[in-house]
Amino acid sequence: MPKAMNAQEIARKVIDKEELFILDVRNQKEFADWKIEGDSVEVINVPYFDLLDGVESIMDKLPNENVLVVCAKEGSSMMVADLLEEAGVTGVSYLKGGMKAWSEYLEPVKVGDISDGGELYQFVRLGKGCLSYMVISDGEAMVIDSNRMIQPYLDFAKEKNAEIVQVADTHLHADHISGGRALREETGAQYWLPPKDATEVQFDYNNLEDGNEITVGTTKVAAQAVYSPGHTIGSTSFIIDNKYLLTGDILFVESIGRPDLAGLAEDWVGDLRETLYSRYKELSDDLEVLPAHFANMSEVQDDGKVSAPLGELYKVNTGLNVEDEGEFRKMVTENLPPQPNAYQEIRQVNMGKLTPEEEEKREMEIGPNRCAVS
Amino acid sequence: MEANKVLDAKGLACPMPIVKTKKAMDELNSGDILEIHATDKGAKADLAAWSDSSGHELVEQKEEDDVLKFWIRKG
Numbered sequence: 001m002p003k004a005m006n007a008q009e010i011a012r013k014v015i016d017k018e019e020l021f022i023l024d025v026r027n028q029k030e031f032a033d034w035k036i037e038g039d040s041v042e043v044i045n046v047p048y049f050d051l052l053d054g055v056e057s058i059m060d061k062l063p064n065e066n067v068l069v070v071c072a073k074e075g076s077s078m079m080v081a082d083l084l085e086e087a088g089v090t091g092v093s094y095l096k097g098g099m100k101a102w103s104e105y106l107e108p109v110k111v112g113d114i115s116d117g118g119e120l121y122q123f124v125r126l127g128k129g130c131l132s133y134m135v136i137s138d139g140e141a142m143v144i145d146s147n148r149m150i151q152p153y154l155d156f157a158k159e160k161n162a163e164i165v166q167v168a169d170t171h172l173h174a175d176h177i178s179g180g181r182a183l184r185e186e187t188g189a190q191y192w193l194p195p196k197d198a199t200e201v202q203f204d205y206n207n208l209e210d211g212n213e214i215t216v217g218t219t220k221v222a223a224q225a226v227y228s229p230g231h232t233i234g235s236t237s238f239i240i241d242n243k244y245l246l247t248g249d250i251l252f253v254e255s256i257g258r259p260d261l262a263g264l265a266e267d268w269v270g271d272l273r274e275t276l277y278s279r280y281k282e283l284s285d286d287l288e289v290l291p292a293h294f295a296n297m298s299e300v301q302d303d304g305k306v307s308a309p310l311g312e313l314y315k316v317n318t319g320l321n322v323e324d325e326g327e328f329r330k331m332v333t334e335n336l337p338p339q340p341n342a343y344q345e346i347r348q349v350n351m352g353k354l355t356p357e358e359e360e361k362r363e364m365e366i367g368p369n370r371c372a373v374s
Numbered sequence: 375m376e377a378n379k380v381l382d383a384k385g386l387a388c389p390m391p392i393v394k395t396k397k398a399m400d401e402l403n404s405g406d407i408l409e410i411h412a413t414d415k416g417a418k419a420d421l422a423a424w425s426d427s428s429g430h431e432l433v434e435q436k437e438e439d440d441v442l443k444f445w446i447r448k449g
Contacts, residue, residue: 027423049392049424072416076389363415 002081004096005068007105011126014038014297015107015304021063025051025071025080026099034367036070036102036127037297048076055083066091073098100362102127106152108134109304111290114241118221119160122290123152124304129294129369130176131306133246137217142166143189144223144238144246145292146179148361150186153179166214168192168223170248170292171235172201174261175340175369177361178350190214194227197234202352208236228279230272231257231371233264245287245310250275252291253299253308255372256319258336261343265333273328276320285311295372319373332373341367375434375445377409378402384413384441391417392424395446399430402448407433410444417442 013020017040024031025048035043046058048071067089071077077094084092095102105127111120118137125131125147133144134153141162143153146169157164164187167180171194181203184191192208193201210227223246226237231249235257238246249257256276259268287310294306301307314320322328340346342364348354349361356364381398383391391412398408410421418435421444425432429449436443 027420029419029423047420047423047427048389049396049420050427052389052393052396071388073388075387079389079393 002069002078002085003091003093005093006096007101007127008107010036010068010095010102011105011107011124014041014126015300015302017302019066021067023058023062023067023069023080023084025069025076030072030099034099036099039297048080051080051083055080055087059087062089064089068093068095070095070102071098073100099127100366103366104147104149104362106132106147106149107304108152108156111244111288111305111307114221114243116221118217118241120240120244121156122305122307123147123156124300124306126300128176128365128367131290131292131294133290135216135221135223135240136160136162137221139163140165140217142168142214142216142223143179143183144168145170145173145248146183148177148179148182148365150179150182153183154186163187164189166190166192166216166223168208168214168238170194170237170246171232172197172262172347172350173249174343174347174350175293175371176365177346181352194232194234194236196229197232198351200351200353210236226279226283228275230259230268230275232262233268233271235275239283239287242284243286243288244290245280245283246290246292247280248292249371251280251289251313251317251320252293252295252372253289253306253313254294254296254317256317256332257371258373259332260336261339261371262347265336269329269332272332273325280310281314283310285309285314289313293369293371295369336373337370340370341365375407375409377445378406380409380411382411383417384411386412387414388416388420392420395421395424396428399446399448404448406448408446408448410446412442412444413440415442417444421446 022043031045069077069081081094106123123132135142193205212225213222224239431447434445
C-alpha cells in the first residue's frame with residue numbers, strides 16, 4: 001500500500017534539503033501555475049488522465065524507489081501511486097490532502113529572542129509563499145499578517161502558554177484571506193488595520209497608524225508602526241524591539257512589492273519609491289527584514305527562515321538599487337507577473353464585503369502569491 | 375445537443391469522473407457524442423485537457439443548477 005505523506009513531512013524535507021522525487025499528476029495548466037519547489041526537489045508532470053491505461057509509458061522517467069505522487073486533492077495521486085506500486089516501484093507515497101493541504105500548511109520557525117525575554121516566530125507557508133508572525137512575551141501573543149487557517153496560531157500560542165491579545169495586518173491583503181477577524185472572534189484580541197486600506201471595510205477595527213505602540217506582554221514588547229505606503233496606500237511596517245523590521249509586502253528579500261493589486265499602480269509608484277528609497281533608508285542597517293512573502297525557495301534559509309539584514313538588502317536587492325526614477329517606475333508598472341488568483345475577490349473578502357463558504361475560500365487561494373514585481 | 379450516451383458522474387470525486395468518461399468513450403464509435411454530468415469542479419479543466427490529449431473534441435460545456443455538463447465528440 002502506498003504511504004500517505006502529509007504536508008508537514010514534505011515541508012521538513014524541503015527545508016532540510018532531503019532528496020525528493022515528485023510525480024505531479026495534475027493537468028499541465030495547474031502544474032505550470034504552481035508546484036512544490038525546493039533545492040532538493042525533482043518534479044515531473046504527467047496528468048493522471050494520461051495514465052489511465054497504466055504507467056508503463058513513464059517508467060523510464062522515474063526512479064525505482066521513493067516516488068511521491070501529488071495531485072490537487074488526493075484521489076488521483078492515490079490511484080497513480082497504486083499503479084506505480086503494481087509496476088514495481090518501491091517506497092511509493094502520495095500527498096495527503098493534495099496540493100490544497102500543501103497550500104495551507106504553516107511551518108513555525110523561530111526568528112529570535114526579544115531582549116526582555118520574549119520570542120519572535122515566523123510561520124512559513126511554503127506552498128503559497130506567505131509569511132506571518134507571532135510575538136510572544138510573558139504569557140501574551142500578537143499575530144501579524146495571519147493566514148486564513150487560524151488553528152496553527154491557536155495551537156502554537158497554547159503550546160507556549162500564551163494568550164493571543166493583539167492581531168494586526170500590515171495591509172489589506174490581495175493574495176490570501178486574512179485570519180485577523182477570525183482570530184479576534186476566537187480570542188477576543190484587538191485587531192489592528194491601517195485605516196487608509198480599510199475605508200471600505202465592513203467591520204470594526206483599531207486604527208493602525210504611524211507611531212502606534214502595540215503592547216504584547218507585561219514586559220512591554222512594543223510593536224512600533226511605521227507608515228510605509230506603496231504596495232497599498234495604507235501599508236504599514238512594524239519595528240519590534242529595535243531589532244526586527246516587518247515589512248509586509250513592501251520589501252522582500254529578493255524583490256520589492258508591486259503597487260498594482262488595488263488597481264492604482266501609477267498613483268502608488270511614488271509612495272513605493274519614497275518608502276524604499278527614503279523612509280526605510282533612515283532606519284538602522286542592522287534591522288532584520290522580515291517580509292510577508294517570499295517568491296523563490298532561494299529566499300528560504302537553511303533553518304527555514306526568510307529574512308535578511310536591511311543594510312544587506314540595500315546592497316544586493318535589485319529593487320533597491322534603481323537610481324533612475326523613470327526606470328524604477330517602469331520596473332514596477334510594466335511587465336508585471338500575472339496577478340494572484342482571484343485577487344479582487346480576496347480583497348472583497350478581507351473587507352468583509354463577501355463571505356464565501358470555506359471551500360470557496362480555499363479555491364480562491366490556490367496558486368502562488370505573486371505580490372512581488374518579479 | 376443530441377448525445378449518443380449520457381454519463382452520470384455526479385457526486386464522484388477526482389479521478390472517477392474521467393475514469394468513467396474514458397470507459398464510456400471506449401464503447402462509443404468515432405464521431406459519437408458523450409454527454410457527461412459531474413459535480414466535481416476539477417472536472418472542468420481536466421475533461422478539457424483530457425479531451426485534447428486523447429484526440430476527442432470538447433464540443434460544449436455549461437453549468438446548470440450546480441451540475442457541470444459536458445459534450446464530447448469521440449475522435
